[in-house]
Amino acid sequence: MLQKTVPTNMRNKKVVDLHAAKVACKECSLHQLCLPRSINGSDLEKLDSIIERKKPLKRNEHLFQVGSSFNSIYVVRSGSLKTYSPTVDGQEQVTGFHLPGELLGLDAIGKGRHPCAAKALETTSVCEVPFEHLEGLSQELPTLQHQLLRLMSKEIFDDQELMLLLGKKTAEARLSAFLLSISLRFKQRGFSSVEFYLSMSRNDIANYLGLAVETVSRMFTRFQEDGLIEAERKHIIIKNRENMRQIAGMNECCDETSARDSQQSI
């Protein structure tokens, strides 16, 4: 049941609004969790039976709030969300954006409470995976346990990359890396990596990258002047990926690595 029917035109690489996109199961991060070759049909049904589908969230609705008790992890099916934590001074820190096929809630296992909130950036639907059931099933199915550990490890790895960005990079390097990251993730989901729509505001981007909105806005302007991108609001076209890589301080290998990894698991 997870492998939602996907219109054929969605499978082709084309500009697509996440709002309308259903992720192909083959691209879904749960692919290895729910459809690994090593799991046979009846085991698959077991997994399928523990997954609950929630009714779609509207824009700005919360999937979970800060401090709410942790019961399930979630997988984005369509749309997108941001996760954010409150800071003492009443602000918020955006900790991540979540596209179809990506998991939410892994940071809550330890304490049993969600340290961040998750809010839909657009109309969004998710699969809910009750954690107790997932743990139980992982106990039976070694490949499922393995995949779960891998996905959590990937999360740790990705967070460390972001730490590097926040700690060491200039504003233009941060924005460039951000756009390339989004581009790659679209590509991995079978959509165009050259032309896409951002579902988050400039404010959210700035917050995520540890910059002021104004700085992000200026960087968008500069990138256009320099012919790196075309941007009209949320509609982005990557014009010169190679230069953007250099600005982001990425060597080609980074991109390759990520791409390779994604084929393996996510």
Added chain:
Amino acid sequence: MLQKTVPTNMRNKKVVDLHAAKVACKECSLHQLCLPRSINGSDLEKLDSIIERKKPLKRNEHLFQVGSSFNSIYVVRSGSLKTYSPTVDGQEQVTGFHLPGELLGLDAIGKGRHPCAAKALETTSVCEVPFEHLEGLSQELPTLQHQLLRLMSKEIFDDQELMLLLGKKTAEARLSAFLLSISLRFKQRGFSSVEFYLSMSRNDIANYLGLAVETVSRMFTRFQEDGLIEAERKHIIIKNRENMRQIAGMNECCDETSARDSQQSI
């Protein structure tokens, strides 16, 4: 076997150089992994049998290098290490410091290669836990699987806290939060949270916090002028924890939460 004999004077809260400290097993992050109440004697032996003790590392020796293949996770027994990733421009980004009882290598599970290197900051000994065996044993022992997931979740959570620090906080807030974090971790291991020795250089601290060495040095000076700490090189005494909390932008609850969590698991 993991519960290494600890001199009684080490169990008391006193100033201690990590160099000489062996973590008490009760404080060890592997406590729940290797000695959970729900695991009986024979199961415990199974776990014990898969753990290998490595000969101590000397200062500046590597536990693993960037890109080396991932086979085991490691737990610090005594001493301390830093983990760091190379950046394109030949610099490095310090991604973490690891005190006795803390795990290393969780970020490598996903790709099967270590994305960062681990280097001893002083004479350091570690337990090596072959990952395949750990996975296999987790398959048998639900509590072990659960604990492993919890520890990975905690790592994700901690990384997100650091992201917040790097993205939103001033230099003084970063250093203050850093010192409080170290202080708390000493406390959790049964050592003084007021007076301790840092095993890392100012350079490493600056790198970790995304600051210039000079800035860190100036902040140390300012903290002393303001009576927040006494610092002579690596020897630190916390004089005014409450003010430091405020500067770090932490509400009291943060500290509590961390402390509570640590009792539960780490």
Added chain:
DNA sequence: GTATAAAATTGACATTTATCAATTATGGCT
């Protein structure tokens, strides 16, 4: 114990990015 290298500190200055303020554009709603 002395020489040498490495680490830490301090000051002067440059640069980046944040902040404040004003304007324009956009999207949601009736």
Added chain:
DNA sequence: AGCCATAATTGATAAATGTCAATTTTATAC
């Protein structure tokens, strides 16, 4: 379709932190 709140852009200025350079202190090696 038009109004209003929100989001985005742009400019001017200020503040924080980085960079460069010099000095002092500490650690390491012979």
